[in-house]
Amino acid sequence: MTGGSGFHSQRPLDAWGWLLFPTVLCLVATVVQDIAFRLFTFSLPEIVWPLVPAFAWAVVRPSILPPVMLFGMGVFVDLWTGGPLGLWSVALLAAYGSVFLTRSIMAGQSPVVMWIWYASACLFAFVVADFLTMLDALNTPNYLAVFWQFVITAALYPLAHRLIARYEDADVRFR
Numbered sequence: 001m002t003g004g005s006g007f008h009s010q011r012p013l014d015a016w017g018w019l020l021f022p023t024v025l026c027l028v029a030t031v032v033q034d035i036a037f038r039l040f041t042f043s044l045p046e047i048v049w050p051l052v053p054a055f056a057w058a059v060v061r062p063s064i065l066p067p068v069m070l071f072g073m074g075v076f077v078d079l080w081t082g083g084p085l086g087l088w089s090v091a092l093l094a095a096y097g098s099v100f101l102t103r104s105i106m107a108g109q110s111p112v113v114m115w116i117w118y119a120s121a122c123l124f125a126f127v128v129a130d131f132l133t134m135l136d137a138l139n140t141p142n143y144l145a146v147f148w149q150f151v152i153t154a155a156l157y158p159l160a161h162r163l164i165a166r167y168e169d170a171d172v173r174f175r
Contacts, residue, residue: 017166018166018167019057019065019066019069022052022053022056022163023053023069023072023073025049026049026050026052026053026073027049027073027076029047029049030047030049030050030076030077030080031080033046033047033049034046034080034081045145045148045149045151045152046081046149047149047152047153047156048077048088048091048122048125048126048149048153049156050070050073050074050077050088050092051092051095051121051122051125051153051156052156052159052160052163053066053069053070053073053160053163054066054070054092054095054096054099054121054125055095055096055099055117055118055121055122055157055160056160056161056163056164056167057069057070057096058095058096058097058099058100058103058121059099059103059106059114059160059164060164060167060168061167062100066096067093067096070089070092070093070096071089071092071093073088073089073092074086074087074088074089074090074091074092074093075088075089083133084132084133084136087129087132087133087136088129090128090129090132091125091126091128091129091132092125094124094125094128095121095122095124095125095128098120098121098124099117099121102117111161114157114161115157115161118154118157118160119154119157122150122153122154123150123154126146126149126150126153130146
């Protein structure tokens with residue numbers, strides 16, 4: 001007979017599955033996406049993969065580690081893409097903060113509403129990134145390219161939903 005509350009998780013909640021694995025996947029996806037499209041000599045809009053965990057981490061659990069991981073992912077994306085250092089770190093943290101501040105409103109919302117919220121967080125990150133780019137380059141970005149980059153990144157909500165569901169499956173407080 002086991003003691004405790006009687007709630008047992010199907011999958012244990014650990015730092016590897018919750019923080020490190022999504023971080024590594026986002027960084028690998030960023031590299032593979034960039035290499036693959038350069039090999040074929042055409043350019044598609046670049047997906048901002050770290051926005052997926054930025055949203056999911058802000059929704060489910062306040063912690064000091066997700067902002068640190070997002071900052072690191074942002075620096076990596078900046079270094080990999082040759083952008084201004086700190087651009088995506090600030091944009092990811094802005095998206096994370098906006099979701100974190102409104103997370104109590106999101107509780108119990110339908111997947112469609114959560115997708116809209118995710119798209120809004122993505123839009124906020126892109127607005128911040130575009131504003132910082134304009135300040136750095138003293139020029140406006142190609143808004144058609146930014147629009148397609150936003151649309152493709154916003155379409156990744158099912159991945160964020162999956163990450164949230166994995167956390168909820170592992171944390172007995174959500175049962």
